[in-house]
Amino acid sequence: GDSVTQMEGPVTLSEEAFLTINCTYTATGYPSLFWYVQYPGEGLQLLLKATKADDKGSNKGFEATYRKETTSFHLEKGSVQVSDSAVYFCALSGQAGTALIFGKGTTLSVSS
Amino acid sequence: GAVVSQHPSRVICKSGTSVKIECRSLDFQATTMFWYRQFPKQSLMLMATSNEGSKATYEQGVEKDKFLINHASLTLSTLTVTSAHPEDSSFYICSARGLAGYERDTQYFGPGTRLTVL
Numbered sequence: 539g540d541s542v543t544q545m546e547g548p549v550t551l552s553e554e555a556f557l558t559i560n561c562t563y564t565a566t567g568y569p570s571l572f573w574y575v576q577y578p579g580e581g582l583q584l585l586l587k588a589t590k591a592d593d594k595g596s597n598k599g600f601e602a603t604y605r606k607e608t609t610s611f612h613l614e615k616g617s618v619q620v621s622d623s624a625v626y627f628c629a630l631s632g633q634a635g636t637a638l639i640f641g642k643g644t645t646l647s648v649s650s
Numbered sequence: 651g652a653v654v655s656q657h658p659s660r661v662i663c664k665s666g667t668s669v670k671i672e673c674r675s676l677d678f679q680a681t682t683m684f685w686y687r688q689f690p691k692q693s694l695m696l697m698a699t700s701n702e703g704s705k706a707t708y709e710q711g712v713e714k715d716k717f718l719i720n721h722a723s724l725t726l727s728t729l730t731v732t733s734a735h736p737e738d739s740s741f742y743i744c745s746a747r748g749l750a751g752y753e754r755d756t757q758y759f760g761p762g763t764r765l766t767v768l
Contacts, residue, residue, distance in 0.1 A: 570755045581656070581743050582694075582759040589755075627693065631755040637684045637745075638757050642693045 540565040544628045544641035551618055551648050559613040559644045561602075561628035569630040571595075571604050571611040572638065576625045585613075585626070618648045653677055654746050656760035663734055664768055671729045671763045673744030679724040680746035684757065685717075688741045700727045734767040741765075 545560040563571065570589045574582040586595030591606035600615045611628060625645050629638040653676040663669050673683055681702050686694040698719050700706045706719035716738075718730040727746075731738055741764055745757040 572756070574759070579762075579764075581654075581761040582745075584652075584756065584758065587756060637696050637699060640693055645691075 540569065540630060540632050540639050542628050542630055542639055542641040544626075544644055547625075547643070547645040549644060549646045551646070553620055553648055553650050554617045555648075557613070557615040557618045557622075557646070559626055559628075559646070561611045561613065561641060563609050563611065563628075563630050565609075565630055567633075569632070571602070572629040572631075573600070573602055573611070573613050574627045574629060574640075576627065576643070578624075582627065618646070620648045620650050622646060623648045652748065652756075652758045654744065654758045654760040656744055656763050658763060659761060660764045660766075662766045662768065665735050666733055668730055668732045669734055669765060671731075671742055671744075671765075673727045673729070673746070673760050675725045675746040675758070678746075678748055678758075680748065681724060682747045683721060683727040684745045684747075685719060685727075685729050686743045686745070688743060688762075694743065697729075731765065734765070736767045739765055739767045 541564045543562050572587045573585040575585045576582045586597040588595040588604035594603045602611050602613045625643045627643045628641040632639050655674045657672045683700045685697045688694050697712045698706045698708045700719050700721040702721050708714045721727040743762045745759040
């Protein structure tokens with residue numbers, strides 16, 4: 539079945555460092571891909587999405603490119619801030635009518 | 651746009667009582683809503699899929715008689731935890747999927763409800 543694998547955390551960075559969180563997927567068909575962010579004690583917020591191969595989703599300095607050849611959707615940010623500390627979830631849309639399939643989440647901790 | 655609310659945000663109840671959690675899509679219609687449970691430092695566990703006007707579909711291992719789900723309209727779904735026990739204490743999160751077009755495959759999440767059963 540469809541699945542999402544993302545890098546284990548926690549990821550600890552200093553402010554202004556470059557961020558990469560790896561995400562790969564297994565899917566039949568052509569799923570949409572998502573990154574969600576969860577701040578402590580809150581629900582998930584949609585960070586960005588891409589609906590087809592070679593699409594780049596971007597938001598708040600984060601970006602990810604839908605790579606069908608490598609089945610990847612890695613999240614990147616050029617310069618992280620302390621306020622980016624959160625848990626990041628990669629997800630893909632499953633079959634029509636079903637829930638998103640999530641990775642296990644990666645905790646990012648940014649220190650000043 | 652695409653805002654989902656949950657109420658209450660926190661609830662503390664005594665063992666044996668029932669608790670109702672509401673999930674509303676505020677500015678869009680959602681034919682499908684999802685209920686998740688999240689344990690500390692873990693990913694989301696899908697509990698059930700709720701379609702407006704029909705019975706919810708529960709994931710394996712989730713007791714349908716304990717976690718009652720009602721999806722009476724295109725903007726409201728409720729989760730009732732019946733006869734709650736301390737092991738039901740958790741963070742419950744709902745999400746709603748947009749009805750059509752570009753947002754049709756995107757799930758928007760509520761802020762979550764922290765349930766503590768004493």
